[in-house]
Amino acid sequence: MAINDGLSIGALSRRTGLAVSAIRYYEAQGLIKPWRNAGGQRRFERADLRRLSFVMIAQQFGFTLPEIRAQLERLPGGRTPTKSDWANISESFRSALDARINTLTKLRDNLDGCIGCGCLSLDVCALYNPKDRAAEAGQGPRYLMGDTPSGDHGA
Known part of the structure; x- marks a missing residue:
């Protein structure tokens, strides 16, 4: 060919x-x-x-x-x-x-820790994401998406 x-x-x-x-x-x-x-x-x-x-x-x-x-x-x-x-x-x-x-x-x-997903099933989530504070930034695993537990979103 x-x-x-x-x-x-x-x-x-x-x-x-x-x-x-x-x-x-x-x-x-x-x-x-x-x-x-x-x-x-x-x-x-x-x-x-x-x-x-x-x-x-x-x-x-x-x-x-x-x-x-x-x-x-x-x-x-x-x-x-x-x-x-x-x-x-x-x-x-x-x-x-x-x-x-x-x-x-x-x-x-970070999968073994709090990822800001809102499940609040791990003991540390009560420290890093009390009352699902991460939800204020939007849907999804907020901390894996760049938000921080301190509320400094996008850091």
Whole structure:
């Protein structure tokens, strides 16, 4: 197969490890855009291997398909993305990944203590979150989200 013949959906499936149905789903979601050859068969660019690999990795890090699509739309159309193109996407994901890493670190380090969730089931919650004071800042595990027991929200 010549490079400009593109990849069949089966070849793309074998190379990425994705089921053909998953590739069709990602196509329907606008994450990849195949073209048709003279025989009307769906063909994919070799660059779609990297796009789909990016989708799989980004999903593992908890990014949604709309978030992933927004990043992929930043890639150039009509040419294979360069290392610089991918670096730009990587940089834009960096702050989101850093925030997730910080949250996971807090979760790992504080899950056994009061997280400001309002359950008040641990003895220390009566000290750190009396009468569910954390609820004044909003829903969820407030202390894991950046609020502090002293009421200095967002610290």
